Amino acid sequence: xxxxxxxxxxxxxxxxxxxxxxxxxxxxxxxxxxxxxxxxxxxxxxxxxxxxxxxxxxxxxxxxxxxxxxxxxxxxxxxxxxxxxxxxxxxxxxxxxxxxxxxxxxxxxxxxxxxxxxxxxxxxxxxxxxxxxxxxxxxxxxxxxxxxxxxxxxxxxxxxxxxxxxxxxxxxxxxxxxxxxxxxxxxxxxxxxxxxxxxxxxxxxxxxxxxxxxxxxxxxxxxxxxxxxxxxxxxxxxxxxxxxxxxxxxxxxxxxxxxxxxxxxxxxxxxxxxxxxxxxxxxxxxxxxxxxxxxxxxxxxxxxxxxxxxxxxxxxxxxxxxxxxxxxxxxxxxxxxxxxxxxxxxxxxxxxxxxxxxxxxxxxxxxxxxxxxxxxxxxxxxxxxxxxxxxxxxxxxxxxxxxxxxxxxxxxxxxxxxxxxxxxxxxxxxxxxxxxxxxxxxxxxxxxxxxxxxxxxxxxxxxxxxxxxxxxxxxxxxxxxxxxxxxxxxxxxxxxxxxxxxxxxxxxxxxxxxxxxxxxxxxxxxxxxxxxxxxxxxxxxxxxxxxxxxxxxxxxxxxxxxxxxxxxxxxxxxxxxxxxx
Numbered sequence: 001x002x003x004x005x006x007x008x009x010x011x012x013x014x015x016x017x018x019x020x021x022x023x024x025x026x027x028x029x030x031x032x033x034x035x036x037x038x039x040x041x042x043x044x045x046x047x048x049x050x051x052x053x054x055x056x057x058x059x060x061x062x063x064x065x066x067x068x069x070x071x072x073x074x075x076x077x078x079x080x081x082x083x084x085x086x087x088x089x090x091x092x093x094x095x096x097x098x099x100x101x102x103x104x105x106x107x108x109x110x111x112x113x114x115x116x117x118x119x120x121x122x123x124x125x126x127x128x129x130x131x132x133x134x135x136x137x138x139x140x141x142x143x144x145x146x147x148x149x150x151x152x153x154x155x156x157x158x159x160x161x162x163x164x165x166x167x168x169x170x171x172x173x174x175x176x177x178x179x180x181x182x183x184x185x186x187x188x189x190x191x192x193x194x195x196x197x198x199x200x201x202x203x204x205x206x207x208x209x210x211x212x213x214x215x216x217x218x219x220x221x222x223x224x225x226x227x228x229x230x231x232x233x234x235x236x237x238x239x240x241x242x243x244x245x246x247x248x249x250x251x252x253x254x255x256x257x258x259x260x261x262x263x264x265x266x267x268x269x270x271x272x273x274x275x276x277x278x279x280x281x282x283x284x285x286x287x288x289x290x291x292x293x294x295x296x297x298x299x300x301x302x303x304x305x306x307x308x309x310x311x312x313x314x315x316x317x318x319x320x321x322x323x324x325x326x327x328x329x330x331x332x333x334x335x336x337x338x339x340x341x342x343x344x345x346x347x348x349x350x351x352x353x354x355x356x357x358x359x360x361x362x363x364x365x366x367x368x369x370x371x372x373x374x375x376x377x378x379x380x381x382x383x384x385x386x387x388x389x390x391x392x393x394x395x396x397x398x399x400x401x402x403x404x405x406x407x408x409x410x411x412x413x414x415x416x417x418x419x420x421x422x423x424x425x426x427x428x429x430x431x432x433x434x435x436x437x438x439x440x441x442x443x444x445x446x447x448x449x450x451x452x453x454x455x456x457x458x459x460x461x462x463x464x465x466x467x468x469x470x471x472x473x474x475x476x477x478x479x480x481x482x483x484x485x486x487x488x489x490x491x492x493x494x495x496x497x498x499x500x501x502x503x504x505x506x507x508x509x510x511x512x513x514x515x516x517x518x519x520x521x522x523x524x525x526x527x528x529x530x531x532x533x534x535x536x537x538x539x540x541x542x543x544x545x546x547x548x549x550x551x552x553x554x555x556x557x558x559x560x561x562x563x564x565x566x567x568x569x570x571x572x573x574x575x576x577x578x579x580x581x
Contacts, residue, residue: 013187014180021176029169036161040136041123044082048140048154049121055086055095056142059149069095082156086142089150091116112153115139119148125158133159197225204232208239248330263341269334271299280341299325299339313344320345371400430468432461432503436494439475443483451488454479457495464503464576470550477543478507478570485568486511501576508569514562522560523548 055069069086073095085107086095092106111122123138136158142150200217207215216236217229252266252275263280265273299312312323322344328336375393379385385393440454447454475494482492490510497504514522523544547570551558555575562568 010187010191014184017180017183025172033165040158044136044138044154044156048138048152052140052142052152056144059142073097082154085153087151111137111139112151115141115151133157134162201228201232208236265339267337269336319343320348372397426467429463430466431463432496433458443479452486453491455493457493460498461496464574466554474547474550477547482507482509503574503576505572506569510567513564513566513568515564
């Protein structure tokens with residue numbers, strides 16, 4: 001019975017009743033006791049206050065105040081149920097209602113001490129150890145014209161109150177026990193009535209689980225249990241058709257879950273999309289939010305009719321999509337299709353970038369190697385070549401060799417910057433002013449030879465964290481480019497400013513500038529604005545790519561502003577606090 005619903009209902013109801021009775025009983029008994037004690041305390045305090053008022057004028061008499069206040073106690077017949085003491089300000093008894101034996105003794109009760117110290121009325125209940133009776137003690141201060149002159153202590157037995165409360169408690173719990181027994185009997189009868197429909201529904205559910213859908217429940221009421229029986233009967237009516245539909249839906253759901261990593265579209269036999277995931281929504285909708293024609297992905301009745309499964313590569317807008325189609329078969333016929341769509345645009349872009357990189361490196365190396373080979377063959381075949389021509393050929397070979405060395409060095413440094421964390425470099429504190437001045441000094445002679453002025457514009461530069469050697473390489477590349485493309489009579493300005501804890505370095509020239517269509521690509525490896533002219537000047541197309549890598553390695557940023565025949569400005573920003581990532 002304890003594990004059945006009926007047993008649990010009985011236990012729950014009984015626990016609720018017991019808890020309620022205990023709570024009510026405790027509150028009732030406590031409230032009754034407090035009410036009786038408060039009433040008795042107020043009565044005793046009023047009597048003690050009356051005595052204090054009557055005794056106050058006599059407490060300042062010179063030697064024997066007790067002789068004056070003793071008649072006051074004798075004149076109060078209401079004190080027959082208690083004992084009154086009149087004490088001076090030191091707690092010594094000067095008069096009492098129980099005879100003269102205690103006069104002159106000092107009272108050491110705690111409430112007397114509290115009243116003497118605080119000059120306030122105090123009350124407490126204690127148990128007399130001799131009679132085992134509860135006593136109520138009240139101490140009231142005696143004031144005469146605002147001056148504390150003594151204490152009235154009034155002791156009253158209150159055992160009858162405790163006896164009354166105990167009797168009431170016994171009666172209450174006796175009645176509660178009888179009510180608990182009757183509640184248990186009624187709960188068992190009621191719970192049996194409630195649980196009977198539950199047992200019937202459980203039995204019907206077991207029959208349905210075993211495949212028997214022929215039985216129906218008898219509806220005997222129009223309450224919640226009757227509604228439950230109707231729902232079970234309705235469920236049995238629709239179970240058979242739901243099983244077949246659920247199997248088909250489960251097959252579709254499994255297909256979607258299987259291909260959840262990419263865009264998934266489930267198509268019916270007419271190629272109409274019926275199910276799709278979020279990735280498919282991003283890949284397979286046009287800008288207006290409508291579904292695109294499946295034919296754009298290579299899906300048509302003709303192609304799928306010839307081969308229900310296949311893989312297609314299609315370009316849709318700016319995206320390159322890899323589409324894999326699988327047929328959904330039901331009872332030997334094709335009921336629909338699942339299209340797995342993968343966006344391979346980024347992958348193809350990376351592959352193309354790798355192919356372009358290899359082609360560029362090959363091209364850059366092939367040109368100087370071809371030139372070197374040609375000059376070496378000429379030197380080998382013409383032993384009678386004059387010394388001037390021979391030195392000219394050797395100078396060309398040296399120039400082309402140096403070009404390959406620079407290309408190889410730039411490639412190695414770029415590769416190292418891509419693989420290595422900042423911890424692999426020498427961190428230090430760079431004096432910005434000294435850094436900029438040293439860069440100008442390195443290019444001053446070359447600038448004078450080209451009749452180009454280099455100027456320094458410096459304001460509040462201070463210091464910054466960084467690798468001085470790598471930062472020198474940044475300015476060398478930028479100043480070298482500025483000198484290459486600034487004609488005679490031009491000007492290059494190297495400036496530095498501190499803005500909001502960020503150092504901004506600018507390299508501005510008055511050169512030929514860069515066309516707008518080339519600006520988005522200038523930081524790409526091997527990219528040249530004027531390829532023929534760049535090669536003549538010894539450029540590899542890696543300088544700005546190297547500058548960007550080093551700047552970002554220092555936690556900074558780089559951008560470029562330029563217009564044709566209007567000069568170029570490269571803007572570098574570096575954090576002044578070390579936070580390389």
